[in-house]
Amino acid sequence: xxxxxxxxxxxxxxxxxxxxxxxxxxxxxxxxxxxxxxxxxxxxxxxxxxxxxxxxxxxxxxxxxxxxxxxxxxxxxxxxxxxxxxxxxxxxxxxxxxxxxxxxxxxxxxxxxxxxxxxxxxxxxxxxxxxxxxxxxxxxxxxxxxxxxxxxxxxxxxxxxxxxxxxxxxxxxxxxxxxxxxxxxxxxxxxxxxxxxxxxxxxxxxxxxxxxxxxxxxxxxxxxxxxxxxxxxxxxxxxxxxxxxxxxxxxxxxxx
Amino acid sequence: xxxxxxxxxxxxxxxxxxxxxxxxxxxxxxxxxxxxxxxxxxxxxxxxxxxxxxxxxxxxxxxxxxxxxxxxxxxxxxxxxxxxxxxxxxxxxxxxxxxxxxxxxxxxxxxxxxxxxxxxxxxxxxxxxxxxxxxxxxxxxxxxxxxxxxxxxxxxxxxxxxxxxxxxxxxxxxxxxxxxxxxxxxxxxxxxxxxxxxxxxxxxxxxxxxxxxxxxxxxxxxxxxxxxxxxxxxxxxxxxxxxxxxxxxxxxxxxxxxxxxxxxxxxxxxxxxxxxxxxxxxxxxxxxxxxxxxxxxxxxxxxxxxxxxxxxxxxxxxxxxxxxxxxxxxxxxxxxxxxxxxxxxxxxxxxxxxxxxxxxxxxxxxxxxxxxxxxxxxxxxxxxxxxxxxxxxxxxxxxxxxxx
Numbered sequence: 001x002x003x004x005x006x007x008x009x010x011x012x013x014x015x016x017x018x019x020x021x022x023x024x025x026x027x028x029x030x031x032x033x034x035x036x037x038x039x040x041x042x043x044x045x046x047x048x049x050x051x052x053x054x055x056x057x058x059x060x061x062x063x064x065x066x067x068x069x070x071x072x073x074x075x076x077x078x079x080x081x082x083x084x085x086x087x088x089x090x091x092x093x094x095x096x097x098x099x100x101x102x103x104x105x106x107x108x109x110x111x112x113x114x115x116x117x118x119x120x121x122x123x124x125x126x127x128x129x130x131x132x133x134x135x136x137x138x139x140x141x142x143x144x145x146x147x148x149x150x151x152x153x154x155x156x157x158x159x160x161x162x163x164x165x166x167x168x169x170x171x172x173x174x175x176x177x178x179x180x181x182x183x184x185x186x187x188x189x190x191x192x193x194x195x196x197x198x199x200x201x202x203x204x205x206x207x208x209x210x211x212x213x214x215x216x217x218x219x220x221x222x223x224x225x226x227x228x229x230x231x232x233x234x235x236x237x238x239x240x241x242x243x244x245x246x247x248x249x250x251x252x253x254x255x256x
Numbered sequence: 257x258x259x260x261x262x263x264x265x266x267x268x269x270x271x272x273x274x275x276x277x278x279x280x281x282x283x284x285x286x287x288x289x290x291x292x293x294x295x296x297x298x299x300x301x302x303x304x305x306x307x308x309x310x311x312x313x314x315x316x317x318x319x320x321x322x323x324x325x326x327x328x329x330x331x332x333x334x335x336x337x338x339x340x341x342x343x344x345x346x347x348x349x350x351x352x353x354x355x356x357x358x359x360x361x362x363x364x365x366x367x368x369x370x371x372x373x374x375x376x377x378x379x380x381x382x383x384x385x386x387x388x389x390x391x392x393x394x395x396x397x398x399x400x401x402x403x404x405x406x407x408x409x410x411x412x413x414x415x416x417x418x419x420x421x422x423x424x425x426x427x428x429x430x431x432x433x434x435x436x437x438x439x440x441x442x443x444x445x446x447x448x449x450x451x452x453x454x455x456x457x458x459x460x461x462x463x464x465x466x467x468x469x470x471x472x473x474x475x476x477x478x479x480x481x482x483x484x485x486x487x488x489x490x491x492x493x494x495x496x497x498x499x500x501x502x503x504x505x506x507x508x509x510x511x512x513x514x515x516x517x518x519x520x521x522x523x524x525x526x527x528x529x530x531x532x533x534x535x536x537x538x539x540x541x542x543x544x545x546x547x548x549x550x551x552x553x554x555x556x557x558x559x560x561x562x563x564x565x566x567x568x569x570x571x572x573x574x575x576x577x578x579x580x581x582x583x584x585x586x587x588x589x590x591x592x593x594x595x596x597x598x599x600x601x602x603x604x605x606x607x608x609x610x611x612x613x614x615x616x617x618x619x620x621x622x623x624x625x626x627x628x629x630x631x632x633x634x635x636x637x638x639x640x641x642x643x644x645x646x647x648x649x650x651x652x653x654x655x656x657x658x659x660x
Contacts, residue, residue, distance in 0.1 A: 056493060082495030094493065098486040099479075107483050110476055111495030119504050120476040124259050128476060167494065 007034040009206055010055070010175055015064035017050055017230075024050045025230045028064070032175070035204045037197070039217045041241075042227035043250060048210045049091055051227070052177050055208075056088050057081045068175065079116045085174030087167075089181050091210075093160035095167070097153030101144060104152045105135040105166045112171040138166045143192060158185035162193065169200070176200070178209040182216050194219050218242075226250065259471060268467060271553070275459045278302055279451050286446030290579065293571060296564055299439055299452035300523075304563045306458035307519045312543045312555035313462075313469045314512020318505050319541070320550035321478060323485035325382045327537050328369065328389030332362040332510045334396065334532035336517025338403065341410045341527040344429070348420035349412075351429050351436070351457075351522040355515065362514020363507055370506035374499065377488070389537055396529035409528035429522050431457060436523055454523045461519065465512060466556070472508070473552060481505055485550075513540075542608075546615055548622030557623050565608050572600040 012030035016023070025047045032038045040048050053059040055066050057078040066073040073081050087108075096104050109131045114120070139145040142162040147155065152163060161181060168176055181197070182190040190213070197207070197220055211217045217224065217238070224241040226234040228250040234241055241247055258265060274281065283297030296302070311333065319325055339361050340354030347353055373384040396404040404410055412418075429436045436454035443449075472478050480501050483491050491498050521527050530536075539562065547558025574597055581589040599607045619625045 058493075077497070078492040079495050079497045082493060088493055090493075094487060094490040096483045096486040096490060099482060103479055103483075107479060107491070107496075108494035110480065116495055116497035117500040119500070121472055121504075122259070123476060124261070124471070124474050125476055125479055126261055126474070127259075171495065 008032065009034045009069050010208075011065075011067040012051070012055070013065045013067060015051075015054060015061045015066065017047075017054060017059060018062050023230050025054070025061070028230075028232060030225060030232070032206060032208060033223075034206050035201070036222040037201055037207045037209060037220045039209045039211060039221035039224045040227055041211065041214075041217055041224060045229075046227040047230040048227055049179055050230075052088065052179055052208070052210065055081075055177060056086060079111075082111065082171075083116055085171075086177065087169075087171050087173035087175075088177040089161065089164045089168055089179060091179040091183070093157065093164050095152045095160055095164055097151065099152060100149050101139065101152050101155070101163055102132070102135055102148040104163055105139060105170055106131050108167050109135060109170045135166075135170055138169050139163075141169070141196060142166045143189075156184075158182075158189050161185065162189070165193070165196075174206060176205055176207045178207060178211075180210055180212060182211065182213055190216065258467070260474065264470060264474065267552075268470060271466060272463050275306070275463055276456075278305070278459070279449050279455065283447060283449055287448050288446050293576070294568060296568060297450060299437070299450055299455055301563065301567050302452065302455040303458055303519075303523045304567070305560045306455065306462045307516050307523070308540075308543065308559040308563055309556040310458075310462050310465055310519065311513055311516035311540050312547070312559040313466055314509040314516070315540045316509075316544050316549060316551075316555040317469060317472055317481075317512070318509035319544055320555070321473070321481035321485060322502060322505055324374075324377070324502065324506075325541065326373075326385040326506070326509070327382045327534065327541065328373075328385030328387075328392075329509065329513045329540055330532050330534065330536035331369070331389040331392040332366060332513035333517035333520070333536060334392065334527070334529065335362045335365050336514035336519075337521040337527035337531055338396075338410055339514070340518040340521035341412065341525060342403075344412045344521075344525055345410075345416040345418065348418055349426055349429050349525070350420070351431055351518075355518045355522060358514045358518030359511050362517070363511045365514075366507045366510025367503070370503050370510070374502050374506060386534060386537070389532060390534060393529055393532040393534075396532060404527070404529060406529075409526055411526050429454075429525050458519050458523070461515070465515065466552075470552060477501065477504070542612060546612060546622055548624030551622070551624040554622050554624040561623070562608065565604050569600055569604040569607060570602065574601070576600075 008031045010030070010032040012028055015025055015028040017025040028051060030038075040051065042048055050059065054061050055073065057073060057076055057080075061074060068081075068084055068086060071084055073084075096107065099107075106128070110118075110120075113131070136145060136148065139148050142165055144159060144163055144166065147159070152160065155163060161184060165178075165181060182193050185193065194216060200207070201220070209217070209220060221238055224236065224238055225232050226241060226244070226247050233250060234244045234247050236244070258268070260268065279297050279302060282302065283295045285291040285295050311329070315326070315329055336358035339358040340351065343354030343357055369385065369388045373381055373388065376384060397406055426433065426435055434453050434457070436457060437452075439450050439452040441448060441450050480491070480496060484498050484501060488498055517531060520531070543558035543562050544555045545558070546561060547556065548554025574593060577593045577596060577600070578589075581592050584592070597603070615622060621628070
């Protein structure tokens with residue numbers, strides 16, 4: 001933990017991404033402060049998920065750079081970026097459907113403990129008590145402990161999402177990227193997730209969150225960036241963004 | 257015990273018992289009965305069960321756990337056989353140096369082939385492994401003839417150096433004097449049991465490598481291999497570099513194949529390039545799928561099944577059929593023989609093909625899934641008597657259902 005609360009951990013520096021002639025992202029600058037929750041909102045197709053894909057190394061930016069905690073992420077492999085402490089919940093749950101829930105959550109813990117590879121051929125999984133206990137405790141936090149022996153593929157969409165969140169949390173990431181973490185959840189589960197994310201904030205975890213549900217965004221965000229057609233059109237604390245006429249136009253203009 | 261849970265230890269002991277009792281279990285029919293030809297308890301066939309079992313166990317570590325389908329594992333089988341015969345030629349008929357060389361060399365080969373092939377996944381990976389194996393096969397016939405003796409096959413000649421051979425040394429494959437082809441025949445009533453040195457040597461090795469495979473299945477390494485099968489992309493976003501895991505699985509399974517190939521030459525001191533042919537690679541795929549890919553016992557059962565078919569079903573020719581249906585009226589007998597004969601004898605592969613189709617369509621999990629389904633039929637009755645267990649209520653984590 002750092003003492004200065006306004007320490008920027010993630011810099012997105014003038015990032016541009018084009019697909020053929022399509023400008024998915026243009027001149028994106030983003031500074032995420034340590035311990036804060038930074039929400040990215042915007043209409044569908046604004047480039048929000050593309051931006052996260054650039055940060056985690058799924059897509060290489062056409063130009064510009066992403067710097068996390070002094071490390072240039074651009075050009076690094078996804079597993080190297082994760083090893084630096086960046087974890088992500090995907091928009092469509094990326095899980096191990098054929099494995100039990102407990103093993104889904106334990107797997108990332110090995111990466112956290114052992115680095116990007118270590119060939120534990122001779123140990124028995126049953127002897128990994130520390131990791132198993134931690135996985136069970138996190139499954140309790142997200143409310144999936146009862147289902148720990150079920151195959152992950154059998155979970156509902158909302159439950160898969162909570163399990164994926166658990167898969168990220170077991171790594172104690174320094175930066176957590178959440179792509180619509182409550183999509184497909186009931187109102188009750190959404191509130192449970194909001195409470196959980198608030199708790200993480202108390203522990204000082206830095207988060208970037210993409211969300212359509214404004215209830216979730218305004219419950220959690222310290223700062224909001226509004227993306228429309230690949231550009232940031234507004235940025236500031238929740239109150240400012242709520243009253244920004246440009247934001248109203250981008251959102252409500254489309255809705256009218 | 258042995259780093260395993262109590263359940264797995266029991267399982268291992270059960271498998272050990274079955275393997276050691278094979279010469280008795282596979283000899284269920286008395287010698288005098290007409291069913292004696294279905295007995296499989298003769299040394300040559302039992303050795304094949306154990307050896308191809310080892311081949312399939314190793315293949316399953318790659319294909320069963322990671323889902324990467326190699327069509328080139330016969331190359332390692334060939335490398336293993338050539339290694340053993342070369343050690344006969346250079347040192348002596350003791351099988352041990354050759355088997356060690358077989359494992360090491362096939363491991364090196366697997367490292368090279370795996371390193372290149374694993375740059376691609378799915379069908380491209382399969383094609384790359386197939387290409388490498390066919391290259392090895394063709395090289396064995398052309399460029400490498402000084403090493404492989406080409407079409408004749410590699411064998412031991414009296415002119416070979418055999419520097420460790422003394423005056424009275426055994427002239428056949430042995431382990432420190434224990435001759436592989438020696439057997440003890442034990443008649444019990446009408447039954448005749450054959451306990452063969454070579455079989456027990458391969459059986460002990462098979463049990464040991466089965467134990468290694470069990471450890472791999474239960475290890476964190478095994479968990480990550482399974483995770484690769486179900487979602488490789490996710491693993492990289494969870495911070496795991498999947499390439500070294502894949503390569504390790506590939507090398508381990510290549511070493512199993514090399515060991516199996518070495519054991520083939522340890523039983524019969526010959527090595528030919530046909531062992532590397534793509535049909536041999538395909539055979540281990542069939543064994544694994546037929547038995548149940550990803551299960552521990554499945555591939556061994558699949559290997560046994562196919563080898564049994566190859567050796568027993570192929571022996572049923574028309575005169576055997578005449579014996580069976582001899583009591584029937586002639587038109588019926590001729591009709592039955594006409595129907596059955598294409599499927600037996602030389603036609604055994606037709607029957608195997610049909611069975612394979614049936615298994616893949618109706619039992620995608622192979623023989624093991626069939627066994628599980630039968631098991632669950634017997635278990636369902638007592639379970640239905642108990643009231644269904646309701647899911648417990650989740651612990652209260654949520655605050656007020658605020659918002660609405």
